[in-house]
Structures are given as C-alpha cells and as structure tokens.
Amino acid sequence: MSNHVYKKIELVGSSPESIEDAVKTALARAAKTIRNMRWFEVKETRGHIEDGKVAHWQVTVVVGFTLEE
Amino acid sequence: MSNHVYKKIELVGSSPESIEDAVKTALARAAKTIRNMRWFEVKETRGHIEDGKVAHWQVTVVVGFTLEE
C-alpha cells in the first residue's frame, strides 16, 4: 500500500449459503473486469426471506483495487 | 415491494455455531406468529464468551414483513 492510488467500488453479492459466499460471489464477478483487487470491507448484511426462511444472503462489500499508472 | 406497507421488528437470535445460524434461529421463532416476512437486515453481531471461547453468537436482525390489508 505504498505509492499507489486505489479506487473503491461498492458491490452487492448474494448467496443462498452464507455471508462469506455472498462476498465471494461479488469478488468473483468483479475479478472478470478488475485486476489488482487488494482488500474489501463488509458494509451491510441483508437478505431475502421466503416461506419464513433465509432465501439469499445479500452482502454489500466495498472493494479496493490499485489504479495502474 | 409495490403497494404494500411493511413493518420492521427487531429480534436477537443466538446460536453456538455461526452468525448465519443465529439469524435462522431468530427467523424460525418469528415465523411461528408472523406471516409474509420479506427481508432482514443484520444490525449487530455480538456474543458470549465462556472459558475463553465463543459460547453463543448473538445477532440482532431487523425483519420486514407485509402488513395485510
């Protein structure tokens, strides 16, 4: 984290399994177009309920990545 | 989420296993008396410690459900 400039973007990933999986889903999608992702911050954890049960975990993550020179 | 009015209530579920389980415990209890639960928001994650280890995860969830006409 020395002389670089980073950009932060905000994504929402979802998963029927877990909070961790929802974060991974978001990162996997982001990795298709963004290189050099460095860190993330979980900002919000929500979810949808169907038939009285958790249908999806929906997690908002802020992802930081290096802007190339 | 069109023309309905929703009510939000705040519950605390607990689980010796995981944050996700604590949320599910809260929803399972709520489902006994509330129909039409639609979404939840995790508001606070705490827990009790016994003998230097996590004894229970305690998760505060806000649950939104449709108020019937």
Add this chain to the structure above:
Amino acid sequence: MSNHVYKKIELVGSSPESIEDAVKTALARAAKTIRNMRWFEVKETRGHIEDGKVAHWQVTVVVGFTLEE
C-alpha cells in the same frame, strides 16, 4: 454482569476460512493473557484479496472482560 467493572479492548483476528474463525483466532490469542472474558462485539469485517479471491477475513472485535477486585 452485576457489581463488576469491565474493560473493553479491541482486537483484530484473521482467518482464511470465515468470519467466525477470525473472531475465534482473536479470542484464542487474548485468552493467553486475559482471564474472565465475558462478551464480544463484532465492529468491522474486512479482508485481503489475492488473485481475485479472499485471502484472509479480518474481523475487529471488541472484547469485554471482568476487572478483578
């Protein structure tokens, strides 16, 4: 939680596996020097990314413990 005075300290635990594991790592380290830990509060969930994937979950926990008389 009756007549005692508690102290709260802030720790960051990390784990390649899960948020829960990162909390447990922090508590396990703290248990080496602190007795009478009673509760924790998850304050922040972050993580490092390597090769587009979660490398470590890093969870800030506030831990409360009894100050002995």
Add this chain to the structure above:
Amino acid sequence: MSNHVYKKIELVGSSPESIEDAVKTALARAAKTIRNMRWFEVKETRGHIEDGKVAHWQVTVVVGFTLEE
C-alpha cells in the same frame, strides 16, 4: 408529551408519487389498528427503479404513539 409512555414502531410505506405520499400510505395503514399516533421520523428513503425510472418511493418511518394507561 407530559406523563405518557410512548411506543415507537417502524413502518415502510410506498408510493409511485412522492416521499410524502409514501409516508401517508404508511400512516393510513397504521391508523387502522393504532390510536393516538403522535409523531413520526423519516429514517430512510429508498425506491425501486423500472425501465430507468422511479417505480416506487419506499420510505421508512418511525411512528410514536401513546400507550394507554
């Protein structure tokens, strides 16, 4: 606001028209079962988008009402 005890509940009203209408929708529904509503606080303003336009305003209001003796 003298010697009474008040309860606050949290509702989400929606309207295709305006923020004000979304609040009124929530209050109108609440008035069916709650007497003595006294004040409200707008907590969150969100909305759904369809075809690039606002489909519904969704406003979270906290409503305070007198608990009868």
Add this chain to the structure above:
Amino acid sequence: MSNHVYKKIELVGSSPESIEDAVKTALARAAKTIRNMRWFEVKETRGHIEDGKVAHWQVTVVVGFTLEE
C-alpha cells in the same frame, strides 16, 4: 442469554425528575403487558422546556425481552 430469541421494542418514558426516572416510567408501563424483560439500552435523551426550565425528561429506551417458546 443462551438459546432464546429476544425481541427489542422502543419506548419513550418521561419524568419531571431525572433520566433514570424516565427510564423507570417506561419499564413500569411495559411490565404491564410484557413478561421476561431482560435488558435496556438508552438511545436518546431529550426533554421539554417550560419557562426556561426542564419540564420533562424524555428518554427513548430499547427494551429486550425473551420470546417464549
């Protein structure tokens, strides 16, 4: 605080005397209909002024109670 599910409700109690009294007023009213109240959190302290003096302390408390099985 082991295997139970708790519900949190938000009340506003008032007192001409003190912040503590305003909390007690809210709890006394709640105790008429709610069993198993366990803890409270003071969320907001406000008050009304008459003739340049405090007429009432108005304290918003969140009360947590056990939902029975």
Add this chain to the structure above:
Amino acid sequence: MSNHVYKKIELVGSSPESIEDAVKTALARAAKTIRNMRWFEVKETRGHIEDGKVAHWQVTVVVGFTLEE
C-alpha cells in the same frame, strides 16, 4: 466559495404541505435577518400526526451563509 468564512446555523421549519415547503418556511424566516445565505443541508425530517394523518412536516435544515468581512 473561495476566501470567505461561512457560519452554519440549524433551523426547523414546518409545513402542512410538504418537506420542500417546510424547508422554504425556515429559509423565509431566516432571510429576514441573515443576508448571503448560500446553501442548506436537510438533517432530519419529522412530523406531527393528528387524527392518524400528517399534521405538519418538520424539517431540520442546516443553513450556511457568508460572514461579511
């Protein structure tokens, strides 16, 4: 917004009509004694309820104005 010093004051305007009107009411009153008001920030939106309906919107605005040299 170049070399000036600004002061911010906090006002509450009310209106039976709308949030916008409540802001305008506050600004109209402030304009009687303050020159050079430049911007405002809506900080809180509340209201009073009578007979189950919105009686007044009450909007807290922070107003910034230039302090003259």
Add this chain to the structure above:
Amino acid sequence: MSNHVYKKIELVGSSPESIEDAVKTALARAAKTIRNMRWFEVKETRGHIEDGKVAHWQVTVVVGFTLEE
C-alpha cells in the same frame, strides 16, 4: 434479487422543483449508459440558496444495478 451481483454508484441530481425531481434527473442521466438499474437510496439532501430562496435541490442517490454475466 436472486443470484445476481449488483454494483452501487453514487450520483447527485439537482432540480429547482423538488427532492423527487432531483432524484429523477439523476436517474434519467444514468439511464443513458446503465441498463438494469434496480433500486436507489437517498443519501443526502442539500441545496443552493439564491436571494434567500431555494435555487436548486441537490440530492445524492446511491443507485444499484445488475452486473450482467
């Protein structure tokens, strides 16, 4: 909101008329380049004052849209 990943962006729309119009202005501009916008969250409401009156409402909205596979 099932298996998709969403991105959130932050826009500021303005309008001389109303808060709602300022939001619509922001969405109309965004719709030129973004497909699949799903929801928005109003984050901040500010405005400019000229001659003691509201010249523009300026509303910061966070817009969520589906990232296509």
Add this chain to the structure above:
Amino acid sequence: MSNHVYKKIELVGSSPESIEDAVKTALARAAKTIRNMRWFEVKETRGHIEDGKVAHWQVTVVVGFTLEE
C-alpha cells in the same frame, strides 16, 4: 410546534453533581437571553476527572426555541 420556525443552538453546561444538573445549568444561562425555549436534546456527556474522581459533568445540549415573527 405548528407554524413556527425554530432555531437550534448547542450549549455545554457543567455541574459537579449530575448530568441533569449540567443540563439545568446550561438552560439557566440560556434563559437570560433567549425566550421561548421549547425542547432540548442531550448530545454528548463527558466530564473532567481530578484525583481519580468526577470533578465536573459536562453535557452538550442542543436547545430548540421559537423564532418570533
């Protein structure tokens, strides 16, 4: 709280006795120059320590009063 415009100011009162007394001290001073004070909100409670004991409670209160026509 009908058609008036209110101004909010922020004061810090102190007392060696209690939080309530610190608020009263602030209001008593304000009452010398401000008429029509209507409500207050406790924003921050701090204090000074001397010889390991509370020397003064210092309470920040926001006071709302009617601006006369």
Add this chain to the structure above:
Amino acid sequence: MSNHVYKKIELVGSSPESIEDAVKTALARAAKTIRNMRWFEVKETRGHIEDGKVAHWQVTVVVGFTLEE
C-alpha cells in the same frame, strides 16, 4: 492538555442506583492502577432488568489519562 500524550481506555461500570454512580464505580476501579486520569466520555448507557425493574445501570465510559514521559 498541552504537550502530553494521552491514552483512552474503555470501561463499563455498573450501579443499581444511577448512571452517575455507574460512572463513578468504573473510575474508582480504574484509579487503583491508573494515575493521571483527566477526562471521560459516556459512550453507551444500558442496563439489566429483573422483575420488570432496573436491576443495574451499565455505563460504558471512555477514560483519558496522561502517559508519563
């Protein structure tokens, strides 16, 4: 508060009597091992309920003290 460096620690004191007493309890315990405490900030006020009444006030205070050279 001139050239010193201060450390802040977070304590929870409790009292069956009052918020002020809970703060004093925390400071009295801290004074056993910490010299040069200078100020405190009340961060959170909670409490336990037994038989529908306040059993203990539990107040989280942040205490600042001078680090000796």
Add this chain to the structure above:
Amino acid sequence: MSNHVYKKIELVGSSPESIEDAVKTALARAAKTIRNMRWFEVKETRGHIEDGKVAHWQVTVVVGFTLEE
C-alpha cells in the same frame, strides 16, 4: 472548564494551502466578534477542485467559547 457554560458554533473556513490554514482562517474571522474561544473540533474536510487540482480546502469547525456571566 469548571463552572462555565459554553456555546458551540459551526464555521467553515477555507484556504488554498492546507487544512490547518482553513481552520485558522475560520478562527481569525470568529475572533473579531467572539471572546473567550476555548476549543474547536474539526467536523468535515472538503474542498473545491479546479483544473484537476485542489483550489481550496474547506474545513467545518465547531468552536466552543465561554458565555460570560
């Protein structure tokens, strides 16, 4: 900070040079009409950009001063 009552006001100072200078600009202007300023708190740091560079730092400071008896 013993028996006095303090008032807090909110100012915005600006400077093309630095955050510190923007604070000093605000205090210098305030010192023209306010005696007995005691402390300040930096609340917000913003700035204007021209030609891709910082044109002005704009810092919101809350200033506390003694109200004379």
Add this chain to the structure above:
Amino acid sequence: MSNHVYKKIELVGSSPESIEDAVKTALARAAKTIRNMRWFEVKETRGHIEDGKVAHWQVTVVVGFTLEE
C-alpha cells in the same frame, strides 16, 4: 452546481509527507481519465507505520465530477 448531474467516486491516495499530499496524489491520478472534477470530501485518514514512524498517510477522498450531457 446548477442543472448538472454529478457522479461521486471514492479514491485512496497516499503520501509519505502529509494528508494534503495524499489527497493531491489521488486527484492527480484521477485527472488522467476524469474531466470536470468539482469537489472532494475527505472521508477517512489512515496510515502505515514502519519502525514506529508514519511511513505513508492514506486518505480516502470522495470526488464529485460533472457527467457530460
């Protein structure tokens, strides 16, 4: 700030020298691809420590720029 729509992005700039320099570094990088940057808001100030000293200031800035028609 009249009829335009603005977009806000979040950047992290770093500098071994100062907070101001870290902001300038972020803006200089952004200026390579973004025209019409208008304002910034400092959101977070952090830094890395090496050998007990500040190695880099890392400042998160939100930058607002005009979206062209």
Add this chain to the structure above:
Amino acid sequence: MSNHVYKKIELVGSSPESIEDAVKTALARAAKTIRNMRWFEVKETRGHIEDGKVAHWQVTVVVGFTLEE
C-alpha cells in the same frame, strides 16, 4: 496482515504545529513501549484555542499493532 492477531489502542497526541505532528507525537510516545505498530486511523481532530488562535492540535489516533505469539 496474514495470520497475526492485532490489538488496537487509542491515543491522543498534540502539537502546536499541525495535525500530522500531533499524530507523530502520539506514535513516538507509543513506540517507547510497543513494538510492531502497523497502522493508524485518525479518529478525531480537535484543538485548544488561546487568544483567538490555535494553541494545540489534538488528534485521536487508533493504533494497530501485532500481538506476538
């Protein structure tokens, strides 16, 4: 930041010169007793005023350091 556990402590450093210097003062004092400090977060910037001018900048920093195995 891989497998370690970190502790965060909160310090207040002061300087008559600048915000950066106040942070450095706090770190220099902490370095006397703490090894392996890794990062800091600026949490609050305040200061004392004498004769209408900044006498000291007082900056609260949270410092994270590695707990040794």
